[in-house]
Amino acid sequence: MSAPRMNEHNPYSEKTDEELVALTIQNKQRYLYLMQRYEQRLIRYVQRIILCSREDAEDVVQETFIKTYEHLNNFDASLKFSSWIYRIAHNEAINALRKISRLPLTPRTEEEHFFLENIADSSDLEEEMLRKMESESVRAALSNISEKYREVLILKFLEEKSYEEISDILKKPVGTVGTLINRAKVKLREELQNRTHSYVDKR
Amino acid sequence: MSISDNVLKTIEEKNITPVARWKFVIRNIVLWTLVVISMLIGALAVSTLLHIVHNNDWDIYEYLGKTLWAYVTTVFPYLWLFAAALFLGLTYAIVRQTKTGYRYATLVFFAIILLVSVILGTVFYMFGAGKRIDEALLRYIPAYTNLPHNELAVWNSPGLGLLSGTITEIVNDDIFILEDFSHNEWVIIEDDADWRKNGLRAVGSEVKLIGAYENEQVFIAREIRPWERAR
Structure with a gap:
């Protein structure tokens, strides 16, 4: 049996991930x-958390x-299943982190706007300040906070995962995830404030 | 060619297959078995700790010229406290390695393991497990005998008014002969002695005496208790 192609009609589009797992165990072609469901999402996720090249x-x-x-x-x-495969991607990304070099940051306007809206809606961050920040600054600020904080923010506000899903991905209790997210917000806010001050001082 | 196509090709070329389910099942069984073993050992350590603490004579510190605090900190069975803590931590670490172990909040989870260990340890203690472990170690591990929580050294201080040994002969209602645990023979004169904790005044009975040193062969006993722990 030849492998199905991406551009062919997908007869399994209605199936859940879990059903596809069962089908894959019976026939590897179904994998x-x-x-295909996760390829682009995981590439973006890995790029975001370890700040690496697309390759x-x-x-x-x-x-x-x-x-x-x-x-x-x-x-x-x-x-x-999505939590499980994100967890494996997280582990692989952390393993790969030692081998690969990080890229200089490039702005991703659309993505950052989305992030800004998400994070501002949800939290006690100084909304106005955040909204006014340029997307490049957010991206740079995100890259400057530690990985554990960056990753929870990415999972929560870019990947739009629930606390339970983040708990399953990072293998941490839900309460710890909540604490991490709150601390990450504080770290991000501090980083953004530092950048604002630097910008004002320069002017 | 997309990554997905590449991966499928790799899977086919290298003939990669999913790891058999039974291997994961066995791994899970092994982990939970280790959890149970670790928790049982921790509970046994708790039961031995309880046995030693319960049977120690905490009121003799004055005879040794110490404060209660100094005495408690000297003879407390730290070994068993450390063993209980070690296996508590080990249980926690192994559960964290199980499939869903990460979901439990650390403090609550730790408190639950602690509570289960203490309850289980108390049950073991009530069934005499702690006593048996302590006795076995005292008999077969010489180094264990030298630990500060061992009573033998404390109760072999006739000059301080503390003596212990086996009754070898009942002379009359007020006098009996005792062979101490260093095999010295003593004439014990009871000075209206108080027999506590159901101490048995009979040949072969092992006892602890509180009283006064008279001379190298005579000891005046004011209080007599049974020797409850092994030596």
Whole structure:
């Protein structure tokens, strides 16, 4: 049987991830449909959390897909498949972090606006200040806070994961996730304020 | 070619297959078995701790010229406290490695393990597990005998008014012969002695005496207690 192509009609588009996992165990060709669902999302996620090039992120995601396939029989149905595959991607990204070099930051206007709206809606951050910040500053500020804080903010506000999902991805209790997110917001706010002050001082 | 296509090709070329489910099941069983073993050992440490604390004579510090605090800090069975804490921590660490172990809030989870260990340890203590462990170690591990919580050294201080040994002969209602645990023979004169904790006045009975040193062979006993721990 030949492998299905991406541009062919997808007969499994109505299936849930969990149903596709079961189908993949019976026939590995079905795994393609599962991977296609996550390919771009995971590449973006890996790029965001470890600030690497697209090529490096693709390598990480490739490893993620292989590891996920090898461990399909260990998939816990009490988890969402998306949480599980994000967890594996997180682990692979952290492993890869030691090997790959980080890229200088480039602005991603649309993405950052989305992030800004998300984070400002949800929190006690100084909304006005954040809204006025340029997207490049947010991206730079995000890159300057530690990985554990950057990742929870990305998961919460860019990947739009719930606390429970973040708990399953990072393997931390939900309460700890809440604490991490609050601390991350404070760190981000401090970083943004420092940048604002630097900008004003320069002028 | 997309990454997904690449991965599928790699899977086919390298003939990669999902790891068999039974391997994960066994890993999970092994982890939970280790949790149970670790928790049981921790509970046994708690039961031994309870046995030693309960059977120690906390009121003899004055005879040793110490304050209560100094005495307690000297003879407290730290070994068992450390063992209980170690296996409590180990249990916590292993549970964290299980599939869903990360979901439990650290403090609550730790408190639950502590509570279960203490309850289980108390049950073991009530069934005599702590006593048996303490006795076995005293008999077979010489180094264990030298630990500060061992009573033997304390109760072998006739000059301080503390003596212990086995009754070898009942002379009359006021006098008996005692062989101390260093095999010295003593004539024990009871000075209206108070027999506490159901101490048995009979040949072969092991006892602890509080009183006064008279000379190298004679000891005046004012209080007599049974020797409850092993030596």
